[in-house]
Structures are given as C-alpha cells and as structure tokens.
Amino acid sequence: MTRILILQGHPDPSPAHFGHALAAAYADAARAAGHQVDTITVATLDFPLLRTQHDWQHGALPPTLLPVQQAIARAEHLVLFFPLWLGGMPALLKGLLEQVLRPGFAVPTGNPLTGPKPLAGRSARVVVTMGMPAAAYRWLFRAHSLKALERNILGFVGISPVHETLVGSVEGSAAARLRWLARLARLGRDGA
Numbered sequence: 001m002t003r004i005l006i007l008q009g010h011p012d013p014s015p016a017h018f019g020h021a022l023a024a025a026y027a028d029a030a031r032a033a034g035h036q037v038d039t040i041t042v043a044t045l046d047f048p049l050l051r052t053q054h055d056w057q058h059g060a061l062p063p064t065l066l067p068v069q070q071a072i073a074r075a076e077h078l079v080l081f082f083p084l085w086l087g088g089m090p091a092l093l094k095g096l097l098e099q100v101l102r103p104g105f106a107v108p109t110g111n112p113l114t115g116p117k118p119l120a121g122r123s124a125r126v127v128v129t130m131g132m133p134a135a136a137y138r139w140l141f142r143a144h145s146l147k148a149l150e151r152n153i154l155g156f157v158g159i160s161p162v163h164e165t166l167v168g169s170v171e172g173s174a175a176a177r178l179r180w181l182a183r184l185a186r187l188g189r190d191g192a
Helices: 020-031 055-059 063-074 092-102 134-140 144-155 174-190
Strands: 003-008 036-041 077-081 125-130 162-167
Touching: 003 020, 003 063, 020 077, 020 162, 020 174, 036 063, 063 092, 092 162, 092 174, 125 144, 134 162, 144 162, 162 174
Parallel strands: 003 036, 003 077, 077 125, 125 162
Antiparallel strands: none
16 A cells, blocks of 8 residues: 555646546546545645745745645655646646745755755656647657656655656547546556
8 A cells, every 4th residue: 555645736626627537547546456545636725936045945834735745744655747838837836846845844954965855765656738749748848847847856855766647639539538547547556
C-alpha cells in the first residue's frame, strides 16, 4: 500500500475537462488496489500569490494551505495533473507550489544545494494534458517547462524519481481517450 497524493492542478474545477477524468481513473483504481489516496483540487483553494522573496522565506503560510503541506508530508507518492497552458503549468498551480514548498518545509534551511532534502524519499508522476500531439511538445518544444518542474522544483526539494505522462491531442477520438483512461487506471493500480 502506498500513500498517494493527487494534486489536480487544472484552474477550472469543472469535471468536464479530460484531466479530471484521468485523475479520477487513477484515483479510483489506486483505491481499489488498496492504496491510500488523498486528492487536492487546486481550483477550489483560495490563497494569495507570493510577491517577495521575504514573504517566501519568512511569511506565514496561508491557513488554507496548511492541509496541503500536511498531505504532502504524509504522501509517499505525488501525482500532479495539469493542462499545458502557454507552454507550462497554469499559474494557479505554480502559485500553490511556491506557497507550500517553503524553506523549513521543503527547502532546507541551510545550504539548499548541499543540505538534506526535506521531501526526499517521495516519488512523483506528472501528467500533462495538451491539445498538440505529445511528440511535438517533447521533441519540437523539448518539454522545457516539464523539465523545469522536474529538476528545479520537485528535484530541488528531494522528490525523486519523477515520471511523466504526456497526454497529447486531448480533443482526439473517443477510442484514444478510453485508452488513456485505461492507462491511468493501470498506473493507479500500481501506485506509480
């Protein structure tokens, strides 16, 4: 049994988006396999964006985000779902990560390059939906924003390994969508 945290990072809480269906398929299969699953829907949270380095280092975590930090602390495996917007993750998800991954919780208070990583021992999967073919994002655009998330955010705080699932052409055929739902269900069953 794995303790899994799903961060649904779509800024629109409407379940009509395919990313919500993928997250539900993953969560349902994971629970059926005996994994403990918590889900946080970023679009339902109310929090301010950080505006200064001082606030990030010394400001108080907004009370609405304390449960998010607690869920990350409990989790062994994080799964982030989000659509590709302007080549990267939506601003709301980035804002959440900036708020919760603060020094003392996720970033070591000493030297962040050489000190112990507070979130070490956790793994992650990043599931990105997009209108373009996934191969175009990976090879033509080199998946820069995804690599930045993996290296500069998740890896920086010690989360490793980080696996990725790129779901391209989300407006495609119903058969392709069913295959993706089945694939995410398999990943959920495996806790991967």
